[in-house]
Amino acid sequence: MNKKRMLFASSEVYPFVKTGGLADVSHSLPRALNESYAVSVVLPLYSSIDRKQFKIKPIESFEIAMGGALYPVELHGTMYENVEYRFIYAPLLCDREFLYGPPECGYEDNALRFGLFSYAIAELLRRESYAIAHLNDWQCALAALLVKQDSSIETKCVYTIHNLAYQGVFPPSLLPQIGINESYFTMDALEFYNQINFMKAGIAYADAVTTVSPTYAKEILTSEFGCGLEGFLHVHRRKLSGIINGIDSEYFSPSCDEALVEKYTNAKGKKSSKSDLLKQLGLKGTTKPLFAFIGRFTHQKGIDILVESLPKIAQMECNVVLLGEGEEGYHNSLAALAERYGNLHLSFGYDEALSHRMYAAADFLLMPSLFEPCGLNQMIAFAYGAVPIVNKVGGLADTVKKVETYDESTLFGYGVVFNSPTERSLVAAVKKSCELYGDKKYFEAVVNHNMKCDFSWSESAKAYQGIYARLSK
Ligand code: ADP
Numbered sequence: 211m212n213k214k215r216m217l218f219a220s221s222e223v224y225p226f227v228k229t230g231g232l233a234d235v236s237h238s239l240p241r242a243l244n245e246s247y248a249v250s251v252v253l254p255l256y257s258s259i260d261r262k263q264f265k266i267k268p269i270e271s272f273e274i275a276m277g278g279a280l281y282p283v284e285l286h287g288t289m290y291e292n293v294e295y296r297f298i299y300a301p302l303l304c305d306r307e308f309l310y311g312p313p314e315c316g317y318e319d320n321a322l323r324f325g326l327f328s329y330a331i332a333e334l335l336r337r338e339s340y341a342i343a344h345l346n347d348w349q350c351a352l353a354a355l356l357v358k359q360d361s362s363i364e365t366k367c368v369y370t371i372h373n374l375a376y377q378g379v380f381p382p383s384l385l386p387q388i389g390i391n392e393s394y395f396t397m398d399a400l401e402f403y404n405q406i407n408f409m410k411a412g413i414a415y416a417d418a419v420t421t422v423s424p425t426y427a428k429e430i431l432t433s434e435f436g437c438g439l440e441g442f443l444h445v446h447r448r449k450l451s452g453i454i455n456g457i458d459s460e461y462f463s464p465s466c467d468e469a470l471v472e473k474y475t476n477a478k479g480k481k482s483s484k485s486d487l488l489k490q491l492g493l494k495g496t497t498k499p500l501f502a503f504i505g506r507f508t509h510q511k512g513i514d515i516l517v518e519s520l521p522k523i524a525q526m527e528c529n530v531v532l533l534g535e536g537e538e539g540y541h542n543s544l545a546a547l548a549e550r551y552g553n554l555h556l557s558f559g560y561d562e563a564l565s566h567r568m569y570a571a572a573d574f575l576l577m578p579s580l581f582e583p584c585g586l587n588q589m590i591a592f593a594y595g596a597v598p599i600v601n602k603v604g605g606l607a608d609t610v611k612k613v614e615t616y617d618e619s620t621l622f623g624y625g626v627v628f629n630s631p632t633e634r635s636l637v638a639a640v641k642k643s644c645e646l647y648g649d650k651k652y653f654e655a656v657v658n659h660n661m662k663c664d665f666s667w668s669e670s671a672k673a674y675q676g677i678y679a680r681l682s683k
Pocket residue numbers: 229230231232234504505506533534535559560561562565584585586587588590
């Protein structure tokens with residue numbers, strides 16, 4: 211039987227380019243869908259992508275008309291792990307130091323850059339017949355509107371919100387340059403507090419809207435988590451659903467991870483990863499619990515709470531290792547704490563191999579996020595036998611069950627769960643974790659149980675397929 215074609219569009223895809231979880235999902239979900247659909251993944255060919263390493267070859271060139279100007283665009287392609295990849299190259303979109311801009315702000319012309327990417331996606335849909343286009347986050351959102359405007363495109367669009375905090379909001383003066391008629395500058399279309407909002411195009415014009423966990427799908431309908439779009443999402447709630455992300459369980463597997471000093475399959479096997487990391491980072495005490503934080507230094511990830519709590523945590527019998535990059539203020543505060551406390555180590559930057567060694571070495575992973583659409587770190591932590599310590603929001607609420615309710619006969623992962631993002635709750639959770647760690651047998655049983663749980667895409671990929679099938683009947 212001929213498989214239906216699906217175009218999966220994303221602004222970042224691992225291993226070509228990655229700033230966060232979107233890249234992981236855009237790599238692993240298409241792989242999981244590839245058995246049922248003929249999937250092509252499309253992304254910008256940023257200058258940082260190594261064309262040689264990935265054997266990326268030019269396919270064709272064409273021009274895209276956007277807002278009265280003509281932009282030359284090159285289409286490139288490659289196959290990677292049996293999935294077809296398409297790359298859009300245009301100097302405006304691709305020739306930059308960062309993907310979206312330096313840490314504190316986005317590039318001023320991002321509306322044009324990702325407007326052009328959306329036009330290129332629509333052009334691909336026009337040229338090749340796809341049953342489904344799966345568009346991700348604000349960078350691809352305008353494509354949903356372009357598809358609706360063009361009666362020659364029969365493709366159905368699914369739009370996924372990975373993080374409502376990033377909506378792609380720009381001044382209205384840019385409307386003519388992105389070729390969008392002023393009639394769309396209304397509250398029920400793209401207008402948002404007198405600005406243009408790209409994400410609203412995805413929500414309004416896609417045939418189905420998803421987000422990355424069932425709890426986040428409910429949270430974003432409230433003023434606390436809706437980032438100003440709760441009312442608009444409410445209007446479109448009938449086409450909104452939440453599907454939990456998965457992880458690539460072949461890639462995130464301590465039994466075959468090349469980054470580790472010694473591969474392992476159970477709690478006992480983590481020992482050499484722990485002693486090796488402590489030695490590498492100049493920390494002492496292999497018998498003390500090791501807490502890790504891996505992630506972006508932004509408000510969302512609870513860095514304020516972490517900075518407040520670390521002086522108390524560092525005084526407990528433990529070691530703490532932090533890896534990340536982001537806002538300078540946070541970096542400075544964390545660096546000052548690492549300077550002051552000998553059992554606290556900060557690695558600044560983005561380091562995939564070190565992150566894997568940290569998941570493998572850690573007894574606990576700290577995730578005090580204020581909001582978390584899904585979160586992949588806690589699932590990676592389960593796979594590597596680090597017990598997550600989480601604030602009960604979004605995907606963390608859906609994937610981490612309270613360790614007090616541990617039951618070995620379930621398929622759930624267990625962790626230390628707290629209910630409010632405050633310094634007090636986090637310090638109490640870490641104290642509780644130290645006690646849990648002291649109960650060696652019980653702790654080991656929980657770690658071994660978590661490592662066996664399935665956080666792969668198998669179930670969630672089926673949920674997406676259900677949506678595609680319903681739309682393309
Ligand atoms: P985000 O909100 O950043 O997308 P997720 O939990 O969805 O958060 O995904 C984060 C992904 O990025 C995980 O694979 C995590 O291990 C990885 N990651 C985050 N920061 C770093 C870093 N500094 N170095 C290496 N990997 C990182």
